[in-house]
Amino acid sequence: MRIAMIGTGYVGLVSGACFSEFGVSVTCVDKDEDKIARLERGEVPIYEPGLDQLVAVNKAAGRLAFTTDLKAALDGADAVFIAVGTPSRRGDGHADLSYVFAAAAEIAETLAQLPANRTVVVTKSTVPVGTGRRVEHILSLHLPAGAYDVASNPEFLREGSAIQDFMRPDRVVIGTDSEHARTVLRALYRPLYLLETPVLFTTIETAELIKYAANAFLAAKITFINQVADLCESVGADVQDVARGIGLDGRIGRKFLHAGPGFGGSCFPKDCAALVRTAEEAGKRLTMVERVLEINDSRKRGMADRIVAACGGDVAGKTIAVLGLTFKPNTDDMRESPSLSILPPLIEAGATIRAFDPEGMAESKKLLPELEYCEDAYDAMIDADALVLLTEWNEFRALDLARIKQLLRRPIIVDLRNIYQPQEMTEAGFIYHSVGRAMAEPPAGLSANLRAIA
Ligand SMILES: NC(=O)c1ccc[n+]([C@@H]2O[C@H](COP(=O)([O-])OP(=O)(O)OC[C@H]3O[C@@H](n4cnc5c(N)ncnc54)[C@H](O)[C@@H]3O)[C@@H](O)[C@H]2O)c1
Structure with missing residues (x-):
């Protein structure tokens, strides 16, 4: 194939x-x-664990090639996947x-110039219901039926x-009316059939909607536990135990129940x-999803206030060490990262931010040029008035607490990912704030000033 x-x-x-890797001959x-050009030189332009090696091996085996020449890529292809971006349209939230x-x-214009070869055009990008039909219409303007x-x-x-997710997905969704497309896609995903991965064949419209419904549901799950976390803080409960207690119920499931700064x-x-927007256009409002977005936006903004409060109500002239800038660990992706909502208000309020992220700093420098970028986690902490944990990279999970204590000017930690345990941190002498968990008693021996903050 x-x-x-x-x-x-x-x-x-x-x-x-x-x-x-499945054995298909692929031209990207x-x-x-x-x-x-970078990919041709063997450089992988994004950070994704294991991707360098996968690309290198398959490129060397002659199964994976890179080009800007669409015609060469489409010549003789059984299928072509559209995997381009579909960002939010500025201002109105519609997918662009x-x-x-x-x-x-x-694709249509190029296929029209090539010898006839029935090609399956597959949309892999996340696209609103109706897009597949519009793609079909565009193709029909240039190509005869049957091509x-x-x-x-x-x-x-x-x-x-991403690699594990692609190789071992929970399911594959294929929406099409065409028996030929079903046959080609079944053949492409054959290695997954052998692993008994469920493959769902649906209409194009249903497949398009499944993707959005899945993401909205997951976003709602995160938003739910974040609100429960706020309640936990008010009533003295522990959100991690609540999440475990509900997540062990098979109807709920444990994933996507980690309270944090907002998705x-x-x-x-x-x-x-x-x-x-799709729902509005169809005359059916999805008010629950609307609320999820509103709650999440205000949560991300509220995290800056939380940090200011932890610093005693004012960050003017203070230095804040920030660990983690990307929206999640193991990626260099900064798109819509909570750091983009949380850090600018702190800078506006007069704080200096010393930041470190293992993979996100190149991208972050473009988006948050005002930050001071540091060599490593400890470098960021030098003389800081507080330490904020924003992304749960593994390397931030086992920091040397004694060294942190030495480096920080004031032993204040705001852990927005609940990486550490309140009791342990208090015993180590920190004023430790986390999400949805009661603060432990402030450490003994604090100065009157810090005791007032705690
Ligand atoms: N990133 C994710 O985790 C993820 C997961 C599932 C689905 N998706 C969806 O997949 C799609 C792609 O997302 P992404 O994160 O990979 O985007 P991306 O911005 O990383 O990549 C898109 C690429 O498409 C290229 N491109 C745009 N128009 C082109 C054209 N006409 N010809 C050739 N190349 C073109 C761009 O140069 C860019 O390299 C989106 O619809 C997204 O919603 C993303």
């Missing part, structure tokens, strides 16, 4: 590399010449489908564990917004 992958970003590159196409439609038109088939194959991988990332915020 031969396929082309249009768009070589987080989804396109991982999907392309994984299909090549991107408009970004620099990205393709211009990249998808541009890619569909380029192409259309399918929707939404992707559920998560950045940070971010390149998918949940934009996909919830787009789903709300």
Whole structure:
């Protein structure tokens, strides 16, 4: 089998590399010449654990190639996947489908110049209901019936564990009316059949909606536990125990019940917004998803107030050490990261931010140029008045507490990911704030000033 992958970003590159690992011959196409040149040199332009090796092995085996030349990639391809971005349209929350439609038109025009070869055009990007039909219409303007088939194959991988997610998904969703498309996609995903992965065949519209409904549900789950965390703080309960207590119920499940600063990332915020718009257009408001977005936005903003309060009500002239900038660990992706909502108000209030992130700093420097970027976690803490844990990278889970104590000017920690235990931190001499858990008694021997803050 031969396929082309249009768009070589987080989804396109991982999907392309994984299909090549399945034994398929894959050509990844991107408009970004620099990205393709780097990939051709063997450099992987994004951080995703295991991806370098997967790309290197399959490139060396001749199953994975990179090009900006769409015609070469489409020549003889059994299927072409559209994996371009679908960001939020500025101002109105609709998905911006211009990249998808541009890619569909380029595919159609290019296929029209090539010898007839029935090609399945598959949308892998997350797109609102109705997009697949519009892609079909674009193809029909350039190609005779029978030269192409259309399918929707939404992707559920998560950045940070993308390869595992692609190779061992909970399910594969394929929406199409075409028996030929079903046959081609079944063949492409054959290694997963052998692992008994459920493959759901649906209509295009249903497949498109499944992706949005899944993301909105997960976003709602996070938002729910975040509100429960606030309640826990008021009534003296522990949100981690509550989450475990409810999550062990098989009907609820334990995943996506970690209280924190609010969800971010390149998918949940934009996909919830787009789903709300789809519903409005259909005359059916999804008020629950609307509320999820509102609650999450105000939560992210509220985290800055939490940090200010932990610093005694004022951060002017203070230095705050921040560990973690990306929206989650194991990625360099900064899109809609909570750090983008939480840190600017602190800077406006007069704080100096000394920050460190293992992989996100190159991107963060473009978005948050006002921060002081540090060599490592400990460097960020030098003479800081408080330490804020924003992203739960593994390397922040076992920091040397005695060293932190030595480096910080004041032993204040705001842990927005509940990485540490309140009791342990208090015993180590910190004034420790976390999410949805009662604060332990302030450590003995604090100065009157710090005792007042605690
Ligand atoms: N990132 C995720 O975790 C994730 C997970 C599941 C689904 N999705 C969805 O997958 C889609 C892609 O997301 P992403 O994060 O990979 O985006 P991305 O921005 O990382 O990558 C998109 C790539 O497409 C390229 N591109 C745009 N138009 C092109 C064209 N006409 N021809 C060739 N290349 C073109 C861009 O240069 C870019 O490299 C989105 O719809 C997203 O919602 C993303």
